Amino acid sequence: MDLSTVRTVDSGAVRVAVDAMGGDHAPLEVVAGTLAWARKHPADRVLLVGIPERIEECSGGSIPSNVEIVPASQVVEMDDSGALALKGKRDSSIMVAMDLLKQGRADALVTAGHSGAGMAAAVLKLGRLHGVDRPALAIQMPTQTGPFVLLDIGANVDATGHNLYQFAHMGSIYAEKVLGVPNPRIALLSIGEEKGKGDAAIVQATDLLDADGTLNFVGNVEGRDLVKHKADVGVCDAVVGNVTMKFFEGLAGFIFDLWRSEFKRFPFGMIAALFMQPAIRRIRNLFDYEKLGASPLLGVKGMVLITHGSAKRRMIEFAVEAGATAGRARIPDLIAEAFKGQPRHSAALVVKATAAPTAVAIPNQGE
Secondary structure: OOHHHOOOOOOOOOEEEEEOOOOOOOOHHHHHHHHHHHHHOOOOEEEEEEOHHHHHHHHOOOOOOOEEEEEOOEOOOOOOOHHHHHHHOOOEHHHHHHHHHHOOOOOEEEEOOOHHHHHHHHHHHHOEOOOOOOOEEEEEEOOOOOOEEEEOOOOOOOOOHHHHHHHHHHHHHHHHHHOOOOOOEEEEEOOOOOOOOOOHHHHHHHHHHHHHOOOEEEEEEOHHHHOOOOOOEEEOOHHHHHHHHHHHHHHHHHHHHHHHHHHHHOOOHHHHHHHHHHHHHHHHHHOOHHHHOOEEEEOEOOOEEEOOOOOOHHHHHHHHHHHHHHHHHOHHHHHHHHHHHOOOOOHHHHHHHOOOOOOOOOOOOOO
16 A cells, blocks of 8 residues: 555544464564554554564563553464364454454554455454445555556455456545545456457456446556556456566566666676666665555455565554554545445345355465
């Protein structure tokens, strides 16, 4: 989430619940990043959820007064099955944190843990917003002319055309109401620009969006069009979205490594690099995916953000900041309000056309 683009609607103090036990490097890196953020924001409150002894050990005995440790006796491991973990680990850190959000004790929840468990816990504990068949994870991707929203990046690996249709509506609401993009351009990410290109879900979503007529639907875009900012919202299933997102991240690192190698090849290369430092710094900042912090889960009755399972303290700190910003922006309320006020977002349409509207297809990966 690019925090500079979020339209905050509440400037008051915020309460962020953090799953201290979730992630490849938990609890050490999660606790370190969370406490670093808490020290910089003494007016806000953090609820660190997990095994108290391990959290205190990772804190080094120095916990700010605005941080509360909320006990949880179990941990959902990254290689656990999401659904089975939730049934067998009801006192896990992610479940306890989700309860805090449901009870109104937290305004947002941040986790670097098992994304499948986080998604399932959000649906089971919080429930979906009225009219939403399946929630979707969204992320902002960089271009030279500003970020675009890409969804879904990890929640639904077998999205139907009706799911993609709803993702388009949620993405449009997010871009317009939260990011301030007027009449956002919506596109389906596919293998060709021509109508009819893509799998059955994309074709079905195209027909639904064409028939809807209320969105600024511009058709299909290819992967190479994303960096050209041909759309403000790119819609796809989780497999395509997750691969696209991680390719962006990997490509950015690859390009900077190439630059570094090229500068070292020539006798005066390092001198040239010094002159180019300001430009390199600006470009690196544009592609710094850690600063995006975390991805909001759109479509549930609460502000849940999921970050990389491999996140370390710097990214965790940005993730908590993203959670605080999203909590102040009241994103679920904005989506619920927009769905309520626009009859086109009808649950009946989706339920009638989808064989298993309550099924949740989620990945078992930790990221």
